[in-house]
Amino acid sequence: MARSTCAIWRDATSLGSSSAGAGSSPRVTSAASTTPTEPFDPTLLAPLVGLGYDMSWDNPRNTTSLAANAHARTPLDRIELNPAANTVRAPSGCSLDAGGIGKGLAADLTAIALIEAGAKGALVSIGGDLRVRGAAPQDGGWLIGVADPIDDTIEAAQVTLLDGGLATSGPGGHAWVGPEQTLVHHLLDPTTQQPLPVSFPGSVIEATVIAGTAAWAEVWTKAILVNGPTATFPLLDDLDLGARAVFADGTFATSSAWHNYERSSAATAISSNECSA
Numbered sequence: 001m002a003r004s005t006c007a008i009w010r011d012a013t014s015l016g017s018s019s020a021g022a023g024s025s026p027r028v029t030s031a032a033s034t035t036p037t038e039p040f041d042p043t044l045l046a047p048l049v050g051l052g053y054d055m056s057w058d059n060p061r062n063t064t065s066l067a068a069n070a071h072a073r074t075p076l077d078r079i080e081l082n083p084a085a086n087t088v089r090a091p092s093g094c095s096l097d098a099g100g101i102g103k104g105l106a107a108d109l110t111a112i113a114l115i116e117a118g119a120k121g122a123l124v125s126i127g128g129d130l131r132v133r134g135a136a137p138q139d140g141g142w143l144i145g146v147a148d149p150i151d152d153t154i155e156a157a158q159v160t161l162l163d164g165g166l167a168t169s170g171p172g173g174h175a176w177v178g179p180e181q182t183l184v185h186h187l188l189d190p191t192t193q194q195p196l197p198v199s200f201p202g203s204v205i206e207a208t209v210i211a212g213t214a215a216w217a218e219v220w221t222k223a224i225l226v227n228g229p230t231a232t233f234p235l236l237d238d239l240d241l242g243a244r245a246v247f248a249d250g251t252f253a254t255s256s257a258w259h260n261y262e263r264s265s266a267a268t269a270i271s272s273n274e275c276s277a
Contacts, residue, residue, distance in 0.1 A: 039226030040219045041190040043074040045097040051178050051195070053186050069093045072193055100222070104129035104167055104215035128168045129214040132161050143263065149206035149246050156252070157208075157244060159261040165214030169221035170206035170246075171198055189226055196225055201249040204228060210242035210261050217241075229253045 049064055056062035074094040081088055090096065107124040111131040114122035121134035123142060132142040141160040148156040149172050159166070171185035178184035184195045197203050207224035211217035220241060223232045229245045233255040236243045242258035254262070 039190060040101075040222040041073065041076070042096050042098060042101065043076070043079075043094055044072070044188050044190060044193060045095040046070045047072050047193040048097065048186060048188060051184050052176055053174075057174070066095055067093070070095045073190065100129075100169065101215050101218050103127045104131075104165065104213065104218035107131040107214040108165065126214075129165070129218050130167070131165045131214040133163050136162075146208050146244065150250055156246070158263045159210060159242070159258075160263050161210065161261065164210060164212050165217045166208065166210050167214055167217035167221050168206060168208045169218065169225060170204075171196070172206065187222075187225055198248055201247065202228075203248040204245050205248050206246040208244045209236070210258070211239075229255070 045064075046066055049066055054064045069092060071093040074091060079088060079090050079094065079096075088096075103126045107126045107129045108131050110124045110126075111122045111133045114124070115133050119134065121132075121136055121142075123130065123132045125131075130144065132144075136142040141162040144159050144161060144166055145155040146157040146159065146166075146168060148154050149170055152172075169187070171187050174186045175183055176185075185198070187196050188194060189196050198205050204225050207221040209217040209220040209224070211220060220232070220236060220243065223235075224243060224245050229243070233243060233253070237256045240257050240260070241255070242261045243255040244252060244258055245254075246252045
């Protein structure tokens with residue numbers, strides 16, 4: 001259900017087909033598109049497809065094609081949400097990419113469903129977005145490992161979660177040769193509509209956020225990747241959300257609230273090493 005609703009690789013996807021005509025009102029699984037910062041922009045599907053991100057990494061037969069009038073970006077205030085009806089109305093030419101937040105939402109909904117079905121505890125991880133609920137296998141909560149983006153065979157950190165979400169996002173594993181024969185990736189700067197720089201020493205190549213839900217954590221990873229830790233960490237600390245950013249030179253920074261969750265023990269952790277979109 002999550003794949004068929006949120007994947008950008010299917011022309012019939014309800015969110016992707018918002019570009020097909022003015023005033024279309026596709027059903028969506030969540031009305032969560034109001035964001036704390038501009039960097040999370042789900043209307044960048046057209047420039048992403050233009051860079052060549054138009055087929056599934058897992059199954060090249062799943063491709064994306066957009067309407068002829070699809071444009072690069074739509075101001076979020078022109079997208080109307082109706083939480084009561086669980087619908088979204090987008091203007092003509094708008095195309096929505098729910099790939100990142102869709103995975104977080106799917107993890108959240110699955111974990112909730114498992115507990116409601118009688119599970120004592122649940123951990124659901126989908127493409128780097130993870131949600132835990134209920135009793136953990138060990139005392140003290142769910143122990144989660146965060147892999148190093150440069151060497152994914154080692155854990156860069158371990159955190160303990162009682163009930164909440166964790167998302168990790170970065171360009172790792174999603175790079176290809178673009179139209180101008182240069183290496184590009186799938187994380188775009190909303191302002192330039194081009195891939196975020198990753199080669200400078202101060203470039204953020206991975207962001208991990210701990211929040212109440214996986215979907216909300218996913219949103220904040222994009223704020224860190226685009227605006228950087230200096231601008232974003234104070235906002236996260238005000239909300240008591242933990243965050244960790246890794247730079248291209250291998251150094252890292254953590255928010256103040258991260259230390260509320262970090263565990264220094266060498267105990268075996270459940271890995272969350274798959275970087276999300």
